[in-house]
Amino acid sequence: MSDQPSAPVPGLPDRPVVTAGIVVFDGVTLLDVIGPHTAFALAGMNVQLVAETLTPISTDTSIRLPPDVTIERCPQDLDIVCVPGGSVGDAMLDIKLRDFLRARAATARYVTSVCSGALILAAAGLLDGYRAATHWASRDLLAALGVEVSTKRVCMDRNRITGGGITAGIDFGLAVVGEVLGREVAEFVQLGMEYNPKPPFNTGSPETAGADLTALFTTVTKPIFQPMADATAQVLARRVAR
Amino acid sequence: MSDQPSAPVPGLPDRPVVTAGIVVFDGVTLLDVIGPHTAFALAGMNVQLVAETLTPISTDTSIRLPPDVTIERCPQDLDIVCVPGGSVGDAMLDIKLRDFLRARAATARYVTSVCSGALILAAAGLLDGYRAATHWASRDLLAALGVEVSTKRVCMDRNRITGGGITAGIDFGLAVVGEVLGREVAEFVQLGMEYNPKPPFNTGSPETAGADLTALFTTVTKPIFQPMADATAQVLARRVAR
Numbered sequence: 001m002s003d004q005p006s007a008p009v010p011g012l013p014d015r016p017v018v019t020a021g022i023v024v025f026d027g028v029t030l031l032d033v034i035g036p037h038t039a040f041a042l043a044g045m046n047v048q049l050v051a052e053t054l055t056p057i058s059t060d061t062s063i064r065l066p067p068d069v070t071i072e073r074c075p076q077d078l079d080i081v082c083v084p085g086g087s088v089g090d091a092m093l094d095i096k097l098r099d100f101l102r103a104r105a106a107t108a109r110y111v112t113s114v115c116s117g118a119l120i121l122a123a124a125g126l127l128d129g130y131r132a133a134t135h136w137a138s139r140d141l142l143a144a145l146g147v148e149v150s151t152k153r154v155c156m157d158r159n160r161i162t163g164g165g166i167t168a169g170i171d172f173g174l175a176v177v178g179e180v181l182g183r184e185v186a187e188f189v190q191l192g193m194e195y196n197p198k199p200p201f202n203t204g205s206p207e208t209a210g211a212d213l214t215a216l217f218t219t220v221t222k223p224i225f226q227p228m229a230d231a232t233a234q235v236l237a238r239r240v241a242r
Numbered sequence: 243m244s245d246q247p248s249a250p251v252p253g254l255p256d257r258p259v260v261t262a263g264i265v266v267f268d269g270v271t272l273l274d275v276i277g278p279h280t281a282f283a284l285a286g287m288n289v290q291l292v293a294e295t296l297t298p299i300s301t302d303t304s305i306r307l308p309p310d311v312t313i314e315r316c317p318q319d320l321d322i323v324c325v326p327g328g329s330v331g332d333a334m335l336d337i338k339l340r341d342f343l344r345a346r347a348a349t350a351r352y353v354t355s356v357c358s359g360a361l362i363l364a365a366a367g368l369l370d371g372y373r374a375a376t377h378w379a380s381r382d383l384l385a386a387l388g389v390e391v392s393t394k395r396v397c398m399d400r401n402r403i404t405g406g407g408i409t410a411g412i413d414f415g416l417a418v419v420g421e422v423l424g425r426e427v428a429e430f431v432q433l434g435m436e437y438n439p440k441p442p443f444n445t446g447s448p449e450t451a452g453a454d455l456t457a458l459f460t461t462v463t464k465p466i467f468q469p470m471a472d473a474t475a476q477v478l479a480r481r482v483a484r
Contacts, residue, residue, distance in 0.1 A: 031435070034276040034305075038408070041303045049305070061283045062310060063276075063291070066298075115436075136436055153440040165436030166280070170409055175442045187445040191459050193273070194357075194378055194407030196446030197439035198395040200417040203429040204438030217433050 015181055019046045020080035024067055027087030030059040032114045032169050036082055039173025042189045043181055050074045052096060060086055071100040081108045085115030085135060089227030092123035093234060101126060112161040114169040119228060122147050123235045131157040135165030136206050141232045170195060257423050261288045262322040266309055269329030272301040274356045274411050278324055281415025284431045285423055292316045294338060302328055313342040323350045327357025327377060331469030334365040335476060343368060354403040354418060356411040361470060364389050365477045373399040377407030378448050379467060383474045412437060
């Protein structure tokens, strides 16, 4: 944490500046990034998008995301490391990224993920012995990596804070703000984001969506999840080989 | 609507391609854009970020957003015009943008907004005689522009669909998908986005946040809302002068 004093939210008690590094990689799900980013930024955190190079990152949408800083130049003293999800197969096998995550996780106050970003943390060994949440469709892969899977929307286990799929990044972002900067700041941010959800349908989880829709989703998205399953198998094979 | 047949979601019934233009401008709130963008894209829509130039747009965060197309080259036959919110004072007074919105609104199937984007539609006269939702902190300004304000999270009045503040863009995006492509597709998208919200606090609206926090927010954000109030006054003065 920086020594620089500042009030992240004017009108609320002074707090130290908190620095959050959100790791981005080709194939990242944009809303996994923007949900937490918005909550963190409204709370006055210094938020950096960290990537291997400064080349704009391809996302699940047509929007490319310009990183703020490379992993070489990323601040050493991140308070929060945050790994969003998406098509994470390549990122799970990326040695440079995994080394970076392990190095920052050793000193960070919180090691966190949203959605299938938990698979990247798990591939780096950073969820060994922890409970963690992930996108519902990634739960089997997270379990295969030896992690105790939580079905909670936000799972806190010591300094690991992990969120469920995509939109869970908003609940996650508010929960992290509450944990790091206090409930008062988080409540202010929630009011600003008008997070008073009223989903127009009731299919936000496999339990409420039912077996047929869940099976359809799993079939349709197999091309997205297969590379993540393959990466999981490779991670496990290397562990056995060690 | 394009004649090109396609299945926006493989496994669901074939549907025509729907083109959505999301207008972006300096000061836009990124999550206002990315919530609907994600829902629309997962539903297989062709989504275009439209701006006056292709220069990356400054947002409420440190992330700059690269537009896809200029308003000159934007497809004539948008099915959905969507205006997100943010620091909208300049956009409310932008004659070129207002002319563009009026031209596309004349032929679009749906004219929509999220958050304080409703103020831009209202400044362009496109909410005259309609009910509309907006960010709770912008309701007074929307009413001042002669619009009947709805406190609903998503308000549908004929072909105007408007959402509340920031995170309401997710509820809005799903509601628009349901309206345009059918409930089946929207339910699929909601499952994919795991939109099963569990807000960690209960301050997502002025009603639940209470008077003190709401007053604090209003005081703290006065520098953001004052230019929007000034723009509202200018729009009204010009109307009187006509």
